[in-house]
Structure formats: structure tokens, C-alpha cells
Amino acid sequence: MKDNTRKMIYTVILSVVCILWVLPVLAVAVNSFKVNTFVKTDTFSLPTGEMFAGFSNFIKGMTFGNYPFYKSVLYSVVITFLSVALILLFTSMAAWYIARVDNLICRIVYFLCVFSMVVPFQMVMFTLSKTADKLRLNTPFTIPIVYLGFGAGLAVFMFVGFVKTIPLEVEEAAAIDGCGPVRTYFLVVVPMLKPTLISVGILELMWVWNDYLLPYLVLDINEYRTIPIHIQYLKGSYGTVDLGATMALILLSIIPVIIFYLACQKYIIKGVAAGAVKG
């Protein structure tokens, strides 16, 4: 009985905190339907009567900030998709090679990868952006190479850790059956790597999708913007900000993230926990 009352109290407390946790997102949703001038004065009231703006904030937001929003979405999708694909393919291949061959070069590369995980981006941002510029890595279709380079550390580290737990016998059997290393890797190793591929994929996806500074420094901002850059520039471009339109764009940019989260919650939480424990 006493135990039950305690649980009741816990549930009530958590429910209150839970509502507090959702409020900021609700505030964004509510204010995206509000006429701009009321966002600051009546942030916490519902958009009723003269405050209600309908979808005008969303329509305005599409071209707001001197750059079409759909283009930012498109570039964000392209950059994220290509970067995650490149990272998963090439770092897992390198990790398998490192774990299986294990000679001096492999150990040096592995050490450098672990080392790169403790280096903050500010340390390399200036020289990296100049190098990327020189090598023409400054478009949405080539910047994934930069992401592969700077993001390799964590991915290689996590893949090597996993490959070391796979018993050699399976690969040896494949080799005896006449599989070369390439076929062994793609037909035998990759299927076993699947859980780690998902974990690493989610970690890198979250990083690239939300990243602001790297694309801001590397891309030509007048031509290519990602969603975070677009939102940062809404404030930067004019003296006064249209808060209603800003909230509309923020809502549009977090809805897909929340849907993705609700759909793949299990994998996301697992992936994030794996990354934290190892990194």
C-alpha cells in the first residue's frame, strides 16, 4: 500500500515535468500561427481572434530571409544522406582492415582516429575551411568528403570495437570456400555489422543534420544553405526579425525530426547510448 502511494507521487511528479518538457515545442507550434507583433507580447496565449495568422507565416517563411526555404531543406537532405552513406561504407571497410590486418600502419591510423575524437572543431576550423576551399570541396555534393574526414574518428573507433568481437572462423570458412576479401567483406561481414551500422548511422545523421559551423565555413553561403544556416540567417539578414515566420520555419524543421524520432526511437536511443559509452 505504502509502495503504491509512493509510485503515485512519482507518476504525478513525472507527469508535471513531462508537460514542462513538451511546452517549448508547443510554444513554437502555437506561435507559428500568430501574427508577428503578438509573438513577443503574448507568447503564451493561444492564437485567437486578431492574433490568428492562419498559414500566412508559413507562406511568408518559404521565401523569408532572401533564400527559398525548400532549397535549404534540399541541400540539408543531400548533404546528410551523402555524408552518412560515405561514412558508413568507407569507415566500416577501413575498420575491418584495421582489425584484421593489425600491422603498424593500422595501429597508427587507429590511434589517430581515437585522437581526433578529443580535438574540438575550433582547433581545425580555419585551416580545414581553407583546405576544403582549395580542393573545391565547398559544394553540397563534395562537402560529404569533408564530413567523412572529420567524422571518421568516432565511426572507425566504434566499428573496430565491434569487428574485434566477431569470431574469425566465419570469415576463414568463407575464404576456404573461395571468397576473396572483397566478397567476404560485403557478403559475410557487413550483415554481421548491421546493429553497429545502425548505431553509427544514427549518430552521424544527427551530427550532420544539425551541424551549423562546418557547412557555414565551408559552403558558399550565398548559394548553398542548410536548414541551421537558414535559420541563423533569418536573424542576421535584417534589423528586425519576423518572429512569426521564424517560428513557422522552426516548426517545419523540427516536425520531420520528431517523426523520425518516434518511428525509430528504439534504434536512436540504443545508438546514442552506444556512442556515449564508447566515446
Next chain:
Amino acid sequence: MKKKRSKTPRESIRKHFLLFMGPVLAAFSIGFVWPFIQGIYLSFCKFRLIKDAKFIGISNYVKALSDDSFMYSFEYTAVFAIVSLILINVLAFTVAFILTQNIKGSNLFRTVFFMPNLIGGIVLGYIWAMIFDGILSRYSTSILLETKYGFWGLIILMIWQQVGYMMIIYIAGLQAVPDDMIEAASIDGATRLQTLFRITIPNVMPSITICTFLSLTNGFKLFDQNLALTGGQPFIIQSDGSAIKTTEMIALNIFNTFYGSNKAATGVAQAKAVLFFILVAALGLYQLAVTRKREVQQ
């Protein structure tokens, strides 16, 4: 026979060095190794363009360390990191502890608490800027007008973002505590509080180590949220004309030195970046040492 069998696959993999290692090595050199080496070198140079960099010894470091705004941002960041570390971990541990007590709907709670973690730093900054200004405008002030508003505003933002993340790690730790240990304690007549402090907390020490270091380094490396919420405002103009941005953290200070109005300060900015790297790397190494020591003890 046995020796040959285990050696053959390894040898044949080795021949495919270019295919398996080539792409990562090339990208890693471009994206990390070369910029890192060049960055170390340039921190000892005076330059506007990289190609006419001139070696000048340690004077960039001297300038960086005697820059008031840099030292201010360092202290501000350290205080911020420690305050956020304590608050985030206490809250995350409490929530994780309650959620592992067989509460109804614990999955729903977990889902909601973790959700903010997926929203990017820039977007987070603007969401909270709107909320804080909505509250503060009633008292005819703004988050951009007072340092303490900016400080606590960023703390609240970070709590909202990070508690769910740390909670996940704590839940994993708490679930690994053997049930029979807790049962044995209660049979021996231990109170709930005694069980918590004598059994549960010692058993989740590895999770506590991970989370404290994670929140500490997250605090030190914070950039996007800082830029979007206050961008360093309010400013104090000093007698020599230079400005101290009172809510500017160390990463933002380095960024502003690189890309600010003073184009001759890029060398100093790179020196600051190297100092920042040493600080963050030292924290990382210290964490590794602490974790290793625990592993040996167990």
C-alpha cells in the same frame, strides 16, 4: 596446416590496402590530419593569408593569454560547465532512478525527456530566445540585456536538451545493478536511503563517470546554443575601446577572433584554438585515466 589457414585470409586482405583504407585515409588527411598540423604551425605565425605566413614564435600565445576577453570567456565557460554539470546530472539521475522503479508509462516519459536531444543547437537557441523574451518582456527587459539572464537561460536550455541523454545512460547503469543485492540489503534492514547511497550509487559509478565527463566537455565545447541564444550579449566596452562580451563562451570567443573585424588577429585566434584543444584533450585523457583505474579495481 593450422598456421597456414589463419594466415592466408590475413595476407590476402592486406593486399587490398588501397581499396579498404584508401578512401578513409585520403579524406581523413584532408579533413583532419593536414588541417591539424597546419593549425599547430600557424599558431606560431603572423598571417592574413596562409601562403604568406611568417614564423614569429610564441607571441601569439602571449597575446592570447593577455587578452581580457579570452580569459573572461574561459572563466565564464568554466563556471557554466560546472554549474550545468551538477544540475544536469542530479536531475538526470533522479529521473532515471524514478523511471527504474516500475512506474506506469515509463516508456512515454523516457520518450518525451529524450526528445529535445535531437533538435539542433541553433534551432534550440531560437526556441528558447522566444520563450525567455516572452517572459522577460513583461518586466520590460530582455535576455540580451543582463548577463545573469543569459547565463541561467543557457543553463535551462542545456538542462532541457541534455537531461534526457544522460538519463538514458543512467537507466542502463541502474538496470545493471543486481536485484538480489538490493533485496539482500532490504532483508538486512537497510532503509531506502541507505540502499540508494550504499548499494545503488556505488554500483552505477561507471555511468556517473561517463556522464560527468560528457556534460563537462559538452559545456566547454558549447557553441551553437551560445551563438543563437545571446551571441555574447550584453557587451561591456572597456576603457581601451575593446569590448568584453559578457555571455561569450570560449568556443565563440575563438570564432569571433578568427572572423571578427580585426583581420590581423587570425594568428592569435589559432593560438587560442590550440590552447582550447589542449584543455579539452586534457579533460579527455583525465577521463580515460579515471575509467582505466576503476576497471582495474573491479
